[in-house]
Amino acid sequence: MFEWIPAYQRFLLDVTLIDIILVISLLILFQCGLFSMATAGFAAIGGYTSALLVTDADWPVPLGILAAVFVGATLAVSFGLPVLRLRGIYLALGSLALAQVIVIGIANVGFTNGVFGISGIPTEVTTGWLVAIVAVILLVMELIHRSHFGRAMKAIRLDEHTAAGLGINVFAYRMATFGIGGAMAAMAGALEAHRTAVISPDQYDFGLLVVLLTYMFVGGVEHWLGPVLATIGFRILNENLEFAGTDWENFYYGSILVVVMLLAPDGLTSRRFTQRLARIFRRRPDLAT
């Protein structure tokens, strides 16, 4: 279906689509007021679950990916049960520690082949699959955004006590969101594994989280469209800037994060920022006269 696209462009498209799934998995948590840093860990779980089931146990690829989603959701829920009573910085630290335990664990146990990773994973995931999956995810995100569920999430993010007072079961919503987020990150990891054929623990490091945070905060946390556009925009930018892939790439992501936090902490598409911009532009003619 997408074979007419040149191979390199198709590769870029695949990478971008998988990044979009990861960013959405981070965003859905943030929209519920949860600042979790475990995304890379869940992606690693998903990638390894599917890769091991398919290569060692000869499962078909779709079944492996489904298993990855199931394992990701189960792990997220079982981790969420004790951890979701933590707030803010404590949750961020706890989830970061969890991600590190997962990745270091994978690098040090035998059946995952340690730091060398797994190679020769069947690559059945095509661009068509990814487009379909991302389309479904974005459709669901839009439905959630417009539904009671989405408004409840927003209420929890803005003020959880008021939300609880309005009859929203804060804990249940957070658990559900955490499970969905874990499942999506695991699915992205599994899809990535079946796209590249090779996975190793070091690809799920802290740098991945920083890149995803950049996409999410630049795009804005209020609606899914912002982060999706930001992910695509950064990919295009990355292809056209000469320092991409060099050591300066980290500098560039780091400085963008800092600048966005200073100018528009809720992202460039947030209402707070756009209204400020609008005010600035409206004022300009007055200054000219």
Add this chain to the structure above:
Amino acid sequence: MQQTINGLASGSIYALLGLGVTLIWGVLHVLTFTHAQVLTWGAFGSLIAINRGYPVPVAILVGMAVAAGLSVLIDSTVLEMLRRRGASEYAFVVATIGLAFMLESILRNRTRARVEPYSRDGFPRGPIELLGQNVPKLQLAVLATSLIAMAGLAIWLNHTRAGRGMKAVAYSPETATLLGINPRFIYAVAYTVSGMLAALAGVFVAVSTASVSYSSGDRLLLTAFAVIILGGMGSVPGAVVGGLILGVIEVYATVHVSSKFSEVVAYLVILVVLLVRPSGLFGAKEATRV
């Protein structure tokens, strides 16, 4: 016994790190993800001074000055702007993560990602006989430094005007301003002290491994967080006790399980303490619960 001594030695470096992070958390309620980079920059500062032929104490002071300057610079630019706009908690986390990435990237490019040798000349060397055990003099020096730093911090916070001012600002910046204390000055002081402690830890890390590179501090960031979560966030004695305990646990984990297992000890400590007792050993108040 020998293992406990080794654990206390590495633990006292963790304690120095934890003291710096806990001070910032206690005063500003900011978790500084830049702390590991400040440590590395401080270590490089002292390395440059040593390579220029300055004596060790001067080199340590140079490293501390570099780290303190960097910390204050971060605070008075980015963090001050965030404070002015009343940014939420996550904004500080994300901004300091971004800053840490920038700082690491600069060092990586300046050093071309090389591991630089760090001379041990002029630092205490060789073992000393103590209670029938061989204790390396360097580790004794590290332990003494962290205990002195803890005692100094505790006395300073409780018995000097500037220290009490810091506690007032930590309690409420608005009230402190009414009482004639300048919170911005207090923040700068807190960052200076925190940076100096980080540089000390950085020098000790560099000496004990006889090398320093742009990634020297990477692993230590989450170790520092583990220390202050274990000790109780914002608690000065907690940071020292937490650091020493973590150091001992890591050494025991290496000896009795495997050296690979010791890598995850810090993260497991974070998880377990958050689940069992989020306020840590000495924490004054609990993490918010539902």
